[in-house]
Amino acid sequence: MVATPIEDLAPRSEDEVREHLKSGKLVEGLQHMSPQYLQGIRRILTVSADTEFVSAPAYLRAAQHAPALNNFGSAMSIVQDELAHAHIGYRLLGDLGVDMDWLIYERPAAQFKYPYAFDVPLDSWIELVAANALYDQAGYVLLSDVHQSSTFGPWKRALAKVDKEETFHLRHGRTWLKKLVKDPAEKAKVQAAIDWMFILTLEWFGLPDERKRHGIQLEYGFKGKSNDELRQAWMAAVVPFMEEIGIEVPAHQEGERYVIDCAFPRAFDEASKTWGEKIGWEDVLVRWKARGPMNEAYVSKLQRGYRTTSFRR
Numbered sequence: 001m002v003a004t005p006i007e008d009l010a011p012r013s014e015d016e017v018r019e020h021l022k023s024g025k026l027v028e029g030l031q032h033m034s035p036q037y038l039q040g041i042r043r044i045l046t047v048s049a050d051t052e053f054v055s056a057p058a059y060l061r062a063a064q065h066a067p068a069l070n071n072f073g074s075a076m077s078i079v080q081d082e083l084a085h086a087h088i089g090y091r092l093l094g095d096l097g098v099d100m101d102w103l104i105y106e107r108p109a110a111q112f113k114y115p116y117a118f119d120v121p122l123d124s125w126i127e128l129v130a131a132n133a134l135y136d137q138a139g140y141v142l143l144s145d146v147h148q149s150s151t152f153g154p155w156k157r158a159l160a161k162v163d164k165e166e167t168f169h170l171r172h173g174r175t176w177l178k179k180l181v182k183d184p185a186e187k188a189k190v191q192a193a194i195d196w197m198f199i200l201t202l203e204w205f206g207l208p209d210e211r212k213r214h215g216i217q218l219e220y221g222f223k224g225k226s227n228d229e230l231r232q233a234w235m236a237a238v239v240p241f242m243e244e245i246g247i248e249v250p251a252h253q254e255g256e257r258y259v260i261d262c263a264f265p266r267a268f269d270e271a272s273k274t275w276g277e278k279i280g281w282e283d284v285l286v287r288w289k290a291r292g293p294m295n296e297a298y299v300s301k302l303q304r305g306y307r308t309t310s311f312r313r
């Protein structure tokens, strides 16, 4: 891949971008971008598109356990939505000078930038619907924030559709969980799934604010809320719902805020999907960087058709 240098693609100076944004205008394309803006928007779009993309094989694999054919159909429509969401992100990255074939089909699995949670397999229908209730809720919180705050016009507008579909995904999860908890045996399985998945989704929002400065991301309006604010928004949606259906989670409300009740961040055993002792964020970064058990398999599944049909390589 011969990539055009970012300086040649984004003609504006940082001051010009600040002026443009200050006058209340959106950034509509490369012609309005500075190198820093371009780099930043590419990064956040890549994380978002990769997350949507990898959720497809993760959900597809778990959908095999659907209790009935019509349930499999609902799961498939979610998978289709996720692929369409990924397409929106990658298409925009193509407009921003990124080689889409490389990005989607040739990039090594370890270079994909989705949250670690998706590297841990969803092994049952219960884990799939729990993912809809937790992971799609996280996606919804993140994307609603981008939808509200983004200064990049084409993405902001596209997210109106994505937001509605994510609402359907998380409602799918909640409806199923509500139904499952009525049976004590199923309820115990839901509790077991939430036990490992809840903390993994807390991690999804990244380093705490005192560890990470978001300067450029907030200043250029790639997002509106900080990591900790997004984590709070997610807990505010998930914790009351879990209380309502009688599922225990290690967090509770204190005044306006939600407080995490367990050691966090923690060591995670991938094989048994269990949490261990408290660790530092440096150790979490090591686990994230190493990627988890499904990384290779999912990316290879997504790239298989290209490998067998492309004449480019």
Ligand SMILES: [Fe+2]
Pocket: 052, 081, 082, 085, 139, 166
């Ligand atoms: Fe999505």
Ligand SMILES: [Fe+2]
Pocket: 082, 136, 139, 165, 166, 169
């Ligand atoms: Fe989704």
